[in-house]
Structures are given as structure tokens and as C-alpha cells.
Amino acid sequence: SFSAQTAYSVRFLPYSLAAGDFNNDTQLDIVAANYGDDSISVLLGYDIGALENEISFAPADGSLLRGVVVSDVNNDILLDVIVANYGTNTIGAFLGHNNSTFENQLKFSMGFNAHPYTIAIGDFNTDGQADISVVDRGTKSIGLLLGNGNGMFRIQDSHGRNYEFPPLFIGAGDFDNDSRSDIVVAYDGTDNIDVLVAYESGSLTKHMIYSAGSSPQCVTVADLNKDTLLDIVVANVNGNNISVLLGYGNGSFGNQMTYSTGSYPQSVAVGDFNSDTQLDIVVANRGDNTISVLLGYGNGSFGSQMAYSTGSYPQSVAVGDFNSDTQLDIVVANR
Numbered sequence: 001s002f003s004a005q006t007a008y009s010v011r012f013l014p015y016s017l018a019a020g021d022f023n024n025d026t027q028l029d030i031v032a033a034n035y036g037d038d039s040i041s042v043l044l045g046y047d048i049g050a051l052e053n054e055i056s057f058a059p060a061d062g063s064l065l066r067g068v069v070v071s072d073v074n075n076d077i078l079l080d081v082i083v084a085n086y087g088t089n090t091i092g093a094f095l096g097h098n099n100s101t102f103e104n105q106l107k108f109s110m111g112f113n114a115h116p117y118t119i120a121i122g123d124f125n126t127d128g129q130a131d132i133s134v135v136d137r138g139t140k141s142i143g144l145l146l147g148n149g150n151g152m153f154r155i156q157d158s159h160g161r162n163y164e165f166p167p168l169f170i171g172a173g174d175f176d177n178d179s180r181s182d183i184v185v186a187y188d189g190t191d192n193i194d195v196l197v198a199y200e201s202g203s204l205t206k207h208m209i210y211s212a213g214s215s216p217q218c219v220t221v222a223d224l225n226k227d228t229l230l231d232i233v234v235a236n237v238n239g240n241n242i243s244v245l246l247g248y249g250n251g252s253f254g255n256q257m258t259y260s261t262g263s264y265p266q267s268v269a270v271g272d273f274n275s276d277t278q279l280d281i282v283v284a285n286r287g288d289n290t291i292s293v294l295l296g297y298g299n300g301s302f303g304s305q306m307a308y309s310t311g312s313y314p315q316s317v318a319v320g321d322f323n324s325d326t327q328l329d330i331v332v333a334n335r
Contacts, residue, residue: 069120091134184221215236
């Protein structure tokens with residue numbers, strides 16, 4: 001179970017968030033991408049779970065920020081912030097210092113009218129460097145930026161340009177046990193997800209289509225049944241449920257199992273919320289201002305949801321231990 005929420009202000013209309021330790025004090029901090037005023041908010045954490053007043057900076061006017069992820073992309077053991085600038089057709093990288101400040105944005109163009117939407121980090125060419133996969137909603141394609149290990153990236157050709165449906169959300173993981181990250185994609189306008197397998201050069205091939213629920217919105221990847229193979233969780237907006245697809249370790253997955261959530265599930269994350277060593281699922285439900293927590297049984301199945309109130313219009317959810325008590329906590333971006 002969880003305590004009542006504590007609210008912290010950020011800038012206008014936070015769209016997505018991520019957690020990481022940006023100042024190397026062993027406390028988790030939060031970064032939020034605010035698409036309403038083209039800004040990024042960083043809230044520094046204390047050991048009691050409280051957050052310091054936000055530090056804000058702006059990528060650019062008209063960036064219309066969407067996705068944000070955290071990773072060390074230049075191998076300096078400091079976390080960096082990567083954002084999708086929907087309005088300026090670029091991916092932005094903010095390289096971190098150890099005092100919660102960041103370098104000026106490095107921009108990588110995704111091409112005219114690309115409108116990058118969400119991003120995921122992986123190693124798609126097995127060179128040991130962090131790469132970026134991008135949903136380019138405007139051109140209906142998936143873009144790859146292969147990392148050089150110094151914060152710079154080289155852009156691969158887009159995959160699947162002019163898909164029938166624009167891709168929306170993306171997740172990355174090694175689905176076929178070849179030590180190379182693969183991709184799962186949810187689309188706007190179809191009830192399917194795609195699994196795309198990466199090859200040595202960092203190129204992608206369309207591997208297999210799987211049925212999800214009605215209007216899959218968000219995807220995440222984890223080993224939900226302790227078989228060391230990655231599985232997929234999908235939030236289905238119009239179905240008011242999530243789909244769980246268990247992986248076979250060869251790039252293929254079983255049929256979906258569905259579990260009810262609140263209204264209009266928008267974002268999904270996983271973590272062990274009851275310290276039983278089994279992964280559980282948390283879902284942000286935009287339609288009824290709640291999160292749903294579904295406890296896992298360790299075999300890929302889950303119990304009925306437990307609902308907790310959030311702020312208005314929860315858009316994105318992340319997990320972490322924000323008060324150093326070894327228990328996982330939940331953070332939600334309320335638009």
C-alpha cells in the first residue's frame with residue numbers, strides 16, 4: 001500500500017518524467033518534460049522523500065517537449081537527460097554535471113516533419129555504447145541514433161517510413177538473447193504492437209505483429225515471470241486495461257493476458273512494491289485521476305488492481321526509492 005500523495009509544482013503541462021540521481025548524493029531526483037511552455041524541470045530529492053524546489057531550463061522555443069529519458073550517454077558516470085522535441089523535429093541531449101546542472105542542449109535532427117514523440121535507450125549495434133530509438137510520429141517511422149560514447153550520435157536511416165499508422169510509444173530490450181537491443185512499438189489507430197529485431201549494424205527488421213487491447217498507448221519491458229526472458233506490458237487506452245505478453249526468448253511472444261485498470265490508462269511502469277521479489281505493475285489512469293497497482297505472482301500473472309488518487313490528468317508514471325527506506329515509491333506527472 002501507499003501513503004497519500006504529496007504534490008510538487010513544475011512548469012506548465014508536464015508530459016513525461018523520469019527518475020535518476022543527478023547530483024551524486026545517492027538520492028533519487030526527478031526530471032519532467034513540460035510541453036506547455038517548452039521547459040524541463042529538475043526536482044532534487046532529499047533522504048526523507050521530499051523534493052527541493054524545481055530547477056528549470058528551456059530547450060528551445062516551440063520545442064513542444066514529449067518524451068524524456070535518463071541515461072549516461074557520454075560515459076562519465078554522470079546522468080544525462082534526453083528529450084524528444086516534437087515541435088523542432090530534433091532529439092536533445094543535455095549532458096550532466098555532478099551538481100545537478102547540465103550542458104547546453106546538443107540537437108540531433110530527425111528530419112523535416114519528423115515530430116519525434118517518445119524515445120527509448122538501448123544498445124542496438126552491440127558496441128557497448130548507449131543508442132537512442134525514436135518514434136517519429138510525423139513521418140510514421142522509427143529512427144535510430146547510434147551513440148559514439150561521448151554524447152554524440154550518428155543517425156541511422158529511419159525504419160518503416162510511411163507506416164499505415166503513426167507510431168506512438170516505444171520500448172527497448174533484448175527479446176531474442178543476442179545481446180542486442182530490440183524494439184517494441186505501439187501505434188495510433190490500431191490495436192496491435194510490433195516487435196522489431198535489431199541486427200549488428202543497428203538496422204531493424206519488422207519481426208512480428210501481436211494483438212493488444214483497444215488503442216495501445218504505452219509499452220514497457222521487464223521479466224515478469226522470472227524466466228530471465230523479457231516480457232511486454234501495454235496500456236490500452238480505450239480498453240481500460242493492460243495487456244501482458246510473455247516472451248519466449250527468440251523474439252516472439254505468447255498471446256496477451258489482460259487485466260483491468262482505471263479509466264483511460266496512459267502510462268505504465270513496473271517494480272516490486274510489496275518486497276516479495278515479484279515484479280508488480282503501476283498504471284496512470286488519465287480518465288479518473290488514479291493510479292492502478294497490480295501485484296504480481298511471479299509467474300507472469302497479476303492480481304486485481306488497487307486504486308490510489310492522483311492529481312488531475314495523470315500523464316506519466318515512474319518508480320524509485322525516493323526516501324531511502326528500500327521500498328519503491330511512485331511518482332506521477334499530472335497535466
